[in-house]
Amino acid sequence: MANKIKKGDEVVVISGDHKGSKGKILQVIRAKNRVIVEGVNLIKKHERKTQDNPQGSIVEREASIHYSNVQKTVAAK
Numbered sequence: 001m002a003n004k005i006k007k008g009d010e011v012v013v014i015s016g017d018h019k020g021s022k023g024k025i026l027q028v029i030r031a032k033n034r035v036i037v038e039g040v041n042l043i044k045k046h047e048r049k050t051q052d053n054p055q056g057s058i059v060e061r062e063a064s065i066h067y068s069n070v071q072k073t074v075a076a077k
Helices: none
Strands: 009-015 022-029 034-037 042-047 057-061 071-074
Touching: 009 034
Parallel strands: none
Antiparallel strands: 009 022, 009 071, 022 034, 042 057
């Protein structure tokens, strides 16, 4: 990862379906060169019935996107 993206950095998506979206990096997956950005690339995930969640449910989560599709935003001084 040449551009040194870290967890907590503010980024903007520069290509793909979510182009123009801004968010904070929640997780960096270095082995796969991917990042998870808050509020970007949401998917629906089905959760199994458990004792804690007896009904089961459908949860929206962020999916990863390739790090080359995001750009660090520069803070104004």
